[in-house]
Amino acid sequence: MELTSPGPTLGVVGGGQLGRMLGEAAGPLGVELVVSDPTPDCPASPVVRDQVVGAFDDYETLRELAERADVLTYEIELADPDTLARVSEETGTPVHPDPDTLRTIQDKLRQNESYAAAGIPTPEFRRVDDVADLRAAGEELGWPVMLKAREGGYDGRGNLPCEGPEDADAALAEVGGENAVAEAMVPFERELAVIGCRGPDGIDTFPVTETVHREEILRESVSPARTDEATLERAEEVAREVLGTLDGRGVYGIELFECASPRDADASIERSDPRAGDILVNEVAPRPHNSGHWTIEGCDVSQFEQHVRAVVGLPLGSTRRRAPTVSANILGDVDETRPARLAGADEALSVPRLAMHWYGKRDVRPLRKMGHVTLSGEGDEDVDELLDAVRTVRDGLTFR
Missing domain, CATH: 3.30.470.20 (ATP-grasp fold, B domain)
Structure with a gap:
């Protein structure tokens, strides 16, 4: 790739601390950042060229970001892969990593299944849709189990140890009530x-x-x-x-x-x-x-x-x-x-x-x-x- 002045513009979905540090790193390369974030004057705003204020999954926000950028990326898993794929197709602005990769990683069951299919070692896991599934998973994997919300959790959010069958109702309710994964506890x-x-x-x-x-x-x-x-x-x-x-x-x-x-x-x-x-x-x-x-x-x-x-x-x-x-x-x-x-x-x-x-x-x-x-x-x-x-x-x- 040839660098020019002004250099390429990178659109980043998310303007938190990761967006801030991306902006600090991009400047010496001649790359300018525009971020989108629902919080006005987000943490990244002092070190990037501009901010588009809007939700991580809002079509109009991501469309504007794509129109202003040469490449799109994201610094938070709450970005919406379907919307990213749509605005990429409409504007011709590529997205990295690929939206389908984000789609897989957003769902912990799909993530685990993809690694297992590739022969990559993971803790044993079971799909959990209700309390009966969780209790069955605990019997198969051995109590306690680590209960994880399939979607919406990252950096430890949405993860909860479940000690035994008597805790299943409360544990499942705490991680969202359904659409969860139980993993064997790893020593x-x-x-x-x-x-x-x-x-x-x-x-x-x-x-x-x-x-x-x-x-x-x-x-x-x-x-x-x-x-x-x-x-x-x-x-x-x-x-x-x-x-x-x-x-x-x-x-x-x-x-x-x-x-x-x-x-x-x-x-x-x-x-x-x-x-x-x-x-x-x-x-x-x-x-x-x-x-x-x-x-x-x-x-x-x-x-x-x-x-x-x-x-x-x-x-x-x-x-x-x-x-x-x-x-x-x-x-x-x-x-x-x-x-x-x-x-x-x-x-x-x-x-x-x-x-x-x-x-x-x-x-x-x-x-x-x-x-x-x-x-x-x-x-x-x-x-x-x-x-x-x-x-x-x-x-x-x-x-x-």
Whole structure:
């Protein structure tokens, strides 16, 4: 692709923190962004050329976005694949990743079925349309099970452990009442993630990352992951297999389980245990992902620049990790919604080699992602030391 001035315009459905970081990465490439988002003056608005205000699935909004862009992409799974496909056909503006890929990933049952059909390892799963299905799934897979809403959930939303048949009614009601998936609980050693890239010249992956979750929310990312080389190689292999099932250029966040050894597994779920050391696919996001934020400081090219390169048709950049790097999310530590005023930033920014990213959200809510901090080493520092340091910084930041 030849670059010109002015450069290509990328239309992005979604103007949250991912749209903001895409805008920051696109500028040096000469790529301008226009985003659509239902929130006026969305977090991305200060760093992009313009915003179209409208719902993620609104035809007129997406039509205007397509008419103003050379390529369309999305940074949120709430974009509507049917509307994207329609406006692409009407305007001739391509969409990456492909709307059918979004359609598959929006439905967790369809997503799991597609991986299973391709021979990609996933937790055992069953379709759940009612309470009887859930109770039958629990008997087959072994209690407890992880209940997931088929649609509308991402980043841990819509996921709920169901401990036993007596909890089935309440659990199913909490995730929406129907159209769910029950998955066998996986006795994992750790959670891993791979940011995969599909560009005009092939596929690539960023280094395997360890992710630390609590209450279904990603808290920290650690790269390199604290596991053995064989597991890292297997995780990358599985990620590349996933990329082979998806259509369209762009960056994909691939969440994985590294299975626990039998001695560490809970005997109550031993019946569905995979082999120790196996890698299972948890979920996939067709966009830049929270687990890849560390790449901004930690790699030659960030996941955001890589996504822009891929979708507009530029060559992929180097995914080399520059140094051991950890990141931690800054979450809302409040009990109720209030204006966002962060205390402790001066102390955080005085830490050598620490980078802070503020997402520009006007209100803070309990556990809302408001920003993140990243700390890179200078050589071969122990990632546990870096993780302790970044946690100390993160814990000193508060909205109270």
